[in-house]
Amino acid sequence: MPLRLRLTLAFAAIMALVVGGLGTFVYLRLAAELDQAIAAELGASTAQLAVVAREEADELGKPGENELVERGEKYDQFLTPSGGLVDASPLARKVQLLDPRRLARVSAGEEVTFDRPEDAGLSERLRVRAKRVAAGDRPLVAVVAVSLLEHDEGLSSLAALLLLGGPVAVLLASAAGYGLATAALRPVEAMRRRAAAISPSEPGKRLPVPRPRDEVRRLGETLNEMLARQEEAFERERRFVADASHELRTPLAVLKAEVDLALRRSRSPEELVDALRSAREETDRLARLAEDLLVIARSDQGRLPVRPEPVELASVLTHLSNRFAPRFEEGGRDLTIDVDGLVVSADRLRLEQAVGNLMDNALRHGRGRVRLWADEDGEDRVRVHVSDDGPGFSADFLPSAFERFTRADPARSRGGTGLGLAIVEAIARAHGGAVRAERGEGGGADVWIALPRVRPPRPSRETVEV
Known part of the structure; x- marks a missing residue:
């Protein structure tokens, strides 16, 4: 009805x-x-x-x-x-x-x-x-x-008048009520028809909103805001799928080309070894990309698993410096660590993954010395910084630094998947923290991730009576 x-x-x-x-x-x-x-x-x-x-x-x-x-x-x-x-x-x-x-x-x-x-x-x-x-x-x-x-006679006349006029009054009032209800719901019907006609292939369409500032107008405005969010999410997912397809296609094409070249004619053992090494590099890149995509997907669903525990930053940063030492030596880069006994509440493996992504980003796109240091932000959180002496981020890139498949180098000439900073943001959000990219005070890039601080328990005081 x-x-x-x-x-x-x-x-x-x-x-x-x-x-x-x-x-x-x-x-x-x-x-x-x-x-x-x-x-x-x-x-x-x-x-x-x-x-x-x-x-x-x-x-x-x-x-x-x-x-x-x-x-x-x-x-x-x-x-x-x-x-x-x-x-x-x-x-x-x-x-x-x-x-x-x-x-x-x-x-x-x-x-x-x-x-x-x-x-x-x-x-x-x-x-x-x-x-x-x-x-x-x-x-x-x-x-x-x-x-x-x-x-x-007076009561009979009144009763006849009420019995005749009452139903007529009810019918007239009902007709007026039906007209008012129809007029009040006409904007809702217009919104329904427009909503039925909106499709993903026609972005930008919105529901008609009535002029009076009433509940129906507020409903239309709320639904239009929801449509805008849905379009934004759809466009983000569309870009994500397109970029992921592009990123997957490149290593797969290289891998296929290496295999085709290896099979096209007889090869020496050295040439076959080189082809296998190139194929392994592309396979490793595919594996990293698949792992990164899995982290992003879990983050979008709010199911990125983290197991927070007290973690000493000095231990984490020292472990990462040892792991990245060969790459720093190969590139002739210096690495310094400046952490003073700070402890955070974090999942150690995820924290290593986030800081490792920042260090990898500094190695790929920065120059000069890379510095790992930490400070407090005044909100009972610790900010872990990774900074370098390179050219830093451009002003146009900073607002979109943590978007997926976004690179400071549009030519994509330096490798990477474009998901490193997006994964750092996902890990920070899973810990209830924050991230930020900015230009350093002396130039270069400075990217930090803020995590909850864990304060060591105060030593108890014992009173000894002699």
């Missing part, structure tokens, strides 16, 4: 309850007001008959003009306690207003009020009140009655 129809039905149900409740209240209120007016009229008539009985006791029942005759449009009677008619107004002379049972109750001193229905001798409903009065030294029963014709 459409939402606007459900809203209309709910609105109609609420309106029906409101109209029904209001109509019932008005009806009961009018009935109460009419009953109060009739009760006041009966009370006044009963009091007048009591005065007549007291002041004109000797005239009651005698022919001629008296108070009851003057009340020709009223239903008034004087009865004896046994039910005999003493006197009555013209309208009440041939009508029995009080039955024996109620007569006995009134004769006993009780005042009764009741509604008398229509019958053969009476063409309208009456409301009757009977009360015992004194006429000189004899007791009488004064009976007064008021017609309920206007009372009944």
Whole structure:
């Protein structure tokens, strides 16, 4: 069932309850007001008959003009306690207003009020009140009655008006509610149609947003922001796949070319060994690329496994300097370490991988001395720096330094996969840390990774009493 129809039905149900409740209240209120007016009229008539009985006791029942005759449009009677008619107004002379049972109750001193229905001798409903009065030294029963014709006609007219006008009002209000719901949901329907037409092949399309600054507009703006994030993620994944395909294609092409050349004609043992060495280098490059891609994929899924533990930076950096020593000697580069007993909370293998990537980056793209050092950032974290004396990063490259397959050298002439800094960022993020690349104070590149610091426990003090 459409939402606007459900809203209309709910609105109609609420309106029906409101109209029904209001109509019932008005009806009961009018009935109460009419009953109060009739009760006041009966009370006044009963009091007048009591005065007549007291002041004109000797005239009651005698022919001629008296108070009851003057009340020709009223239903008034004087009865004896046994039910005999003493006197009555013209309208009440041939009508029995009080039955024996109620007569006995009134004769006993009780005042009764009741509604008398229509019958053969009476063409309208009456409301009757009977009360015992004194006429000189004899007791009488004064009976007064008021017609309920206007009372009944008024309530009947009101009931007919409510029964006719109530449903009409509900229908009109429901139609107006349906129109309002349709108008309110029209922007949502427009957004739905546009969303159904948006496809990945047509980037940049957005949902139409209504002008009024209401909830629907905020919904449209939020969905457009989500579409922008999705497009950005899709474009990032597309570039990732394209770059990964390019990176995989290059070593595979080289590997295939080496094998084809080795098989094309007879080769000497030395030439076959050279071909196998070249193939091994390309295979190693493929293995590194596959491992890097796996780290990036796990990081994107938030599942890069790390096992933080207290790690001494001096031990890690010394181990890495020994591992990279042959490459530094081969390139004629110097390496210095400046760490003063700092301890961080990190996964040792992942930390070695991150710092090793930074050292490899400094060897490939930097010049001069490479320096490994650490400092504190004031947020209870330790920053591990890898800096060199080379030309440093260009201002255009710094904002995208940690993006995947991004190289400071666009010609890609120095090897590498373009994933080194991206992996460093992924490892830092997995540890709850941060990374940054910047130009050093004296020139060159300075890349650091910040990790939580572990402070050694304070020595306990023992008090010895002598």
